[in-house]
Amino acid sequence: MLLASLVEPSFGLIFWMTLTFLTVLFLLAKFAWKPILNGLKEREASIADALNEAKRAREEIAAMNARHADLERGAREEREGLLKEARDIRDKEIALAKERAKAEADAMLARARADIQNEKKAAIVEMKNQLAELSIQVAEVILKEKLADRAAQQSLVDKVMTEAELRKS
Numbered sequence: 001m002l003l004a005s006l007v008e009p010s011f012g013l014i015f016w017m018t019l020t021f022l023t024v025l026f027l028l029a030k031f032a033w034k035p036i037l038n039g040l041k042e043r044e045a046s047i048a049d050a051l052n053e054a055k056r057a058r059e060e061i062a063a064m065n066a067r068h069a070d071l072e073r074g075a076r077e078e079r080e081g082l083l084k085e086a087r088d089i090r091d092k093e094i095a096l097a098k099e100r101a102k103a104e105a106d107a108m109l110a111r112a113r114a115d116i117q118n119e120k121k122a123a124i125v126e127m128k129n130q131l132a133e134l135s136i137q138v139a140e141v142i143l144k145e146k147l148a149d150r151a152a153q154q155s156l157v158d159k160v161m162t163e164a165e166l167r168k169s
Contacts, residue, residue, distance in 0.1 A: 147153045 147156060
């Protein structure tokens with residue numbers, strides 16, 4: 001029977017259960033629902049703020065990445081410009097050094113040619129002097145042999161005098 005009375009609710013039991021439920025519901029509505037709902041609203045607001053903050057942070061990161069890419073591109077361009085300028089300076093210095101070396105080589109070649117010409121002229125003068133000296137020595141030897149006797153000397157003097165008179169006239 002005990003079991004049957006539990007299965008069949010009586011009017012008093014339903015009344016007290018309903019009254020207790022409504023009292024708990026009233027108390028919850030008066031004291032608990034507002035703070036719970038306010039807590040939920042605050043939590044919802046903080047989650048929305050956190051999402052907005054995260055979105056703003058993502059936008060800032062994207063902007064920073066774009067600035068970083070721009071800075072990197074600018075640095076790369078500047079580096080390329082500096083390298084190009086350094087290559088140009090190096091090429092100019094090499095060309096200038098080549099020009100200087102060529103000018104020095106040309107000057108050395110001109111000096112060498114001038115020295116060779118001077119040496120050649122000196123050698124020619126020396127040879128002429130030696131040839132003249134040798135010619136005089138040969139003539140001296142020939143004259144000594146031809147003019148060894150007195151008659152040959154007299155004949156030569158006469159011949160020279162005759163030629164000198166012919167030139168005067």
